[in-house]
Amino acid sequence: MKAGRAGAAADAVERARQILGRARSIVVLTGAGISAESGVPTFRGPEGLWKDHRPEELATPEAFARDPRLVWEWYGWRQDVVRRCAPNAAHRALARRALAAGAAPLTLVTQNVDGLHAAAARQVGRELGEEPATALPLELHGSLFRVRCSGCGRRREHDGPVDASSRQSLPRCEGCGELLRPDVVWFGEPLPRRELEESFAAASAADACLVVGTSGVVYPAAGVVTAAAASGAEVVEVNPRETALSATAGVSVRAGAAEAVPRLFG
Ligand code: NAD
Ligand code: ZN
Numbered sequence: 001m002k003a004g005r006a007g008a009a010a011d012a013v014e015r016a017r018q019i020l021g022r023a024r025s026i027v028v029l030t031g032a033g034i035s036a037e038s039g040v041p042t043f044r045g046p047e048g049l050w051k052d053h054r055p056e057e058l059a060t061p062e063a064f065a066r067d068p069r070l071v072w073e074w075y076g077w078r079q080d081v082v083r084r085c086a087p088n089a090a091h092r093a094l095a096r097r098a099l100a101a102g103a104a105p106l107t108l109v110t111q112n113v114d115g116l117h118a119a120a121a122r123q124v125g126r127e128l129g130e131e132p133a134t135a136l137p138l139e140l141h142g143s144l145f146r147v148r149c150s151g152c153g154r155r156r157e158h159d160g161p162v163d164a165s166s167r168q169s170l171p172r173c174e175g176c177g178e179l180l181r182p183d184v185v186w187f188g189e190p191l192p193r194r195e196l197e198e199s200f201a202a203a204s205a206a207d208a209c210l211v212v213g214t215s216g217v218v219y220p221a222a223g224v225v226t227a228a229a230a231s232g233a234e235v236v237e238v239n240p241r242e243t244a245l246s247a248t249a250g251v252s253v254r255a256g257a258a259e260a261v262p263r264l265f266g
Contacts, residue, residue, distance in 0.1 A: 012253045016210075016236040016264050019251065023208035023234075026106040027199075028094060029224045030117070030137075033213020033239060037258040038085040040114050044215060050074055059186045064150070068179055073164040075182045079144050082114045090212065090238075090257035091120035097265045098135035099128055107202035108137040109195075111214060111221045113144045113184050138195040138202075140221050142184035147171065151178025158183075191220060203228040210264070212238045213257050216245035236264070 020026060032042035043055045050058075053074065057063060064071045087095075094117070098106045110117055117137040125132035147158040152175055163169040171180040185191055200223075203209065209228035216222045222245060229235050229248050237249035238260045246252050253260045 009253065009255060012251050013260065013263050015251045016238075016253055019208050019234045019236055020210065020264055023206070024104050025202075025206045026104060026208045026210065027202045027206040027224065027228050027233070028106060028108050028210045028212065029214060029221065030094075030108070030110045030112060030212045031214025031216075031218075031221075032112060033215075034090050034110075034257045034261075035085070035088075035112055035114050035116050036213065037090070037256055038088045038114075038116055040082055040085050040112075040116070050077060056187060059184070060188060061186055064181055064186075068170055068181070069164050069167050071181075072162050072170055075144065076162050076164050079161075082116075082144055085114070085116065087116045087120035087123065088258040090261035091116050092124055093262040093265055095120040095124040095132075095135040096128075099124060099130050099132070105134075107199070107206070108135065109199040109202070109221075109224055110137040110139055111141050111218060113139070113141050115143055115145050138199050140185070140191050140195050140199060142182070142192070144182060144184065146183035147180040148183040149173035149176060149178055150181045152176045155183055196220065199224050200227055203233070204231040206231070206233045209233040209235045210238070211235065211245055211249065212261060214239070214243065214245070216243045238264075 036042055058071055058074050094108060098108060108117060121132035121135035145159050146155055148155045151173060154175055162171055173180055203224045204227060206228050209225055211225050225235060225245050225248060235249040237246060237252045238257055240254055240256055
């Protein structure tokens with residue numbers, strides 16, 4: 001008898017559970033898709049547009065040099081969207097697994113800038129009475145809730161609203177007086193070195209790699225998965241659609257993250 005779609009999906013979940021269950025070290029790479037069910041828009045859908053601008057036009061150092069007010073207005077809108085969102089069952093399941101006593105180590109690497117993995121780590125940590133530290137992600141592309149000075153490079157947390165009504169009202173560095181910018185990695189910019197090194201070290205040590213909600217076309221982030229595979233890790237993908245990493249994955253669970261990820265570790 002031929003298995004139907006539901007049967008095939010259940011079979012993929014079971015194989016993924018086995019791979020993750022027997023792993024001695026796990027690396028996880030997440031992308032915008034893991035936050036889709038929290039209400040955070042992905043870039044590559046129609047909802048990625050803002051006032052007719054595509055993210056590729058605004059998330060660049062050139063755009064900030066040309067029109068910092070417009071770029072800050074867009075980031076203010078994105079911060080507002082994300083502040084209204086909460087971690088979903090997928091973020092929480094990963095945090096719970098990362099904090100589980102006695103479980104194999106899990107390194108969480110994210111391309112997301114929405115802070116929802118960290119929020120889940122704090123939530124679950126509180127529930128378990130554990131420090132959230134081991135469930136905090138390596139944020140390869142920075143965070144919407146930090147700023148960096150465009151002059152001297154100093155960084156700090158920043159969760160308040162930004163007045164983007166004029167160039168004069170934009171936030172400036174307390175040290176050197178230059179404009180502050182969001183502490184996110186823009187197109188054409190290098191990734192933060194510590195996060196990159198720790199991610200690739202975790203990838204080469206892992207014997208299982210879980211990749212959730214990423215199209216797998218943005219490098220070097222997607223290289224975490226290919227590096228893990230090259231060092232012998234079994235790769236599991238969770239994504240409703242086929243991606244550039246599907247060919248590398250031994251198992252693809254074709255479902256949304258909030259439904260599928262909790263079943264992988266339950
Ligand atoms: P992407 O937009 O290129 O791809 C999103 C992927 O998620 C797609 O493959 C899609 O099929 C999948 N997806 C959609 N709904 C899903 C669901 N419910 N469950 C699981 N998967 C689902 O995202 P990307 O690969 O992360 O690359 C985009 C870049 O944009 C990243 O560099 C990131 O920094 C940035 N970005 C971040 C956020 C965020 O922080 N939440 C949002 C948009 C973009
Ligand atoms: Zn400065």
